[in-house]
Amino acid sequence: MALLEIRNLTRRFGDFTAIDNISISIESGEFFTLLGPSGCGKTTLLRMIAGFDLPDAGQILLDGKDMANIPPEKRPIHTVFQSYALFPHMTVSENIAFPLKMAGSAPDQINSRVKEALDDVRLSNLGARFPQELSGGQRQRVAFARGLINRPRLLLLDEPLGALDAKLREEMQIELINLQKERGVTFVFITHAQNEALALSHRIAVMNQGKVEQLDAPSRIYSFPKNRFVADFIGKISIMNAQVLEASPSHLRLSVAGLGEVTAPSKDGVKPRDTGVLAIRPEQVRITHHTEEVELKNNFTGKVQGFLYVGDVTTYIVELPNGARIEALLPNSAPGSAQFFETGDSVTVSWRQDAGTFLND
Numbered sequence: 001m002a003l004l005e006i007r008n009l010t011r012r013f014g015d016f017t018a019i020d021n022i023s024i025s026i027e028s029g030e031f032f033t034l035l036g037p038s039g040c041g042k043t044t045l046l047r048m049i050a051g052f053d054l055p056d057a058g059q060i061l062l063d064g065k066d067m068a069n070i071p072p073e074k075r076p077i078h079t080v081f082q083s084y085a086l087f088p089h090m091t092v093s094e095n096i097a098f099p100l101k102m103a104g105s106a107p108d109q110i111n112s113r114v115k116e117a118l119d120d121v122r123l124s125n126l127g128a129r130f131p132q133e134l135s136g137g138q139r140q141r142v143a144f145a146r147g148l149i150n151r152p153r154l155l156l157l158d159e160p161l162g163a164l165d166a167k168l169r170e171e172m173q174i175e176l177i178n179l180q181k182e183r184g185v186t187f188v189f190i191t192h193a194q195n196e197a198l199a200l201s202h203r204i205a206v207m208n209q210g211k212v213e214q215l216d217a218p219s220r221i222y223s224f225p226k227n228r229f230v231a232d233f234i235g236k237i238s239i240m241n242a243q244v245l246e247a248s249p250s251h252l253r254l255s256v257a258g259l260g261e262v263t264a265p266s267k268d269g270v271k272p273r274d275t276g277v278l279a280i281r282p283e284q285v286r287i288t289h290h291t292e293e294v295e296l297k298n299n300f301t302g303k304v305q306g307f308l309y310v311g312d313v314t315t316y317i318v319e320l321p322n323g324a325r326i327e328a329l330l331p332n333s334a335p336g337s338a339q340f341f342e343t344g345d346s347v348t349v350s351w352r353q354d355a356g357t358f359l360n361d
């Protein structure tokens with residue numbers, strides 16, 4: 001049985017539907033992420049799981065038990081917010097101890113649990129400080145420790161790393177993965193940063209306008225986006241209009257306007273004459289000087305329109321004869337050489353027949 005079962009959940013504000021008939025089941029021990037653009041309903045969904053808000057329709061079951069009439073403080077769930085929500089007049093230790101105090105635990109038990117929790121988040125020597133005497137990352141660790149102290153079945157995290165700078169954010173991501181592994185607590189994590197979702201999660205629900213567009217493991221979301229929204233939202237991708245010429249179990253033969261034929265991986269439910277787009281990731285596209293021999297059948301010549309150097313890799317934007325643009329990514333692995341092509345160069349872009357995805361919605 002799933003730990004958390006969300007069944008046909010709907011939430012409306014006036015005539016606006018914020019959560020539109022969502023069903024998700026989350027297994028015990030999972031690091032589950034809700035990912036989507038601002039306003040897609042992530043916080044609304046989380047608030048209903050926590051019990052701060054009630055659905056207009058549908059059910060939330062935890063360990064098979066309907067949560068409809070269970071108030072938030074009676075649910076074995078804790079929520080960590082982006083704003084940390086630490087009590088400013090309490091020390092770090094007192095903040096962490098708070099949920100145990102509320103639950104009426106014995107003082108010596110509280111002390112030993114708090115000590116253990118401080119160790120877990122590497123704040124052992126800061127227990128006597130007040131929140132305003134801590135850095136952002138340290139405050140967030142206090143919030144995690146407080147969230148885990150009474151061993152909830154489910155920890156809900158609403159953009160907990162949103163306020164941290166990039167480097168600290170990455171460090172905290174690693175700590176979060178370790179904390180989740182050690183404690184075995186089930187996490188429901190919210191972010192609108194796709195790289196963070198890919199790095200942390202066992203599974204991701206990509207949300208848009210109150211609905212789940214795709215629910216899958218990170219690698220499947222990235223490599224096999226179900227539709228244009230997911231393809232566009234996760235990572236970089238080039239998109240070209242295409243029509244299906246032939247659909248066989250092993251591959252698709254597509255016609256790309258102004259370019260010619262492209263062979264792409266097969267896809268269920270796709271039939272000849274279907275129209276849609278061919279979507280391809282920059283790292284799947286090879287770029288070579290147009291004078292070089294290319295062994296891949298999917299190959300087209302074009303002109304370098306520009307490039308984006310970001311240190312470890314450079315992305316080249318190539319304009320094809322049909323006016324479409326395709327991005328190709330090259331690692332800058334040789335020291336010093338960070339630019340292999342100039343704007344205006346004639347190049348060939350090519351990709352394997354098992355690369356790219358045809359999307360018809």
Ligand SMILES: Nc1ncnc2c1ncn2[C@@H]1O[C@H](COP(=O)(O)OP(=O)(O)OP(=O)(O)O)[C@@H](O)[C@H]1O
Pocket residue numbers: 013018036037038039040041042043044045192
């Ligand atoms: N109490 C409310 N009354 C009316 N509309 C609301 C209320 N709460 C949320 N909404 C609307 O519901 C939609 C979803 O809001 P929600 O806060 O769940 O988005 P989100 O995905 O968490 O976005 P963000 O990434 O910006 O935090 C938004 O359009 C928001 O304006």
Ligand SMILES: [Mg+2]
Pocket residue numbers: 042043044
């Ligand atoms: Mg939100």
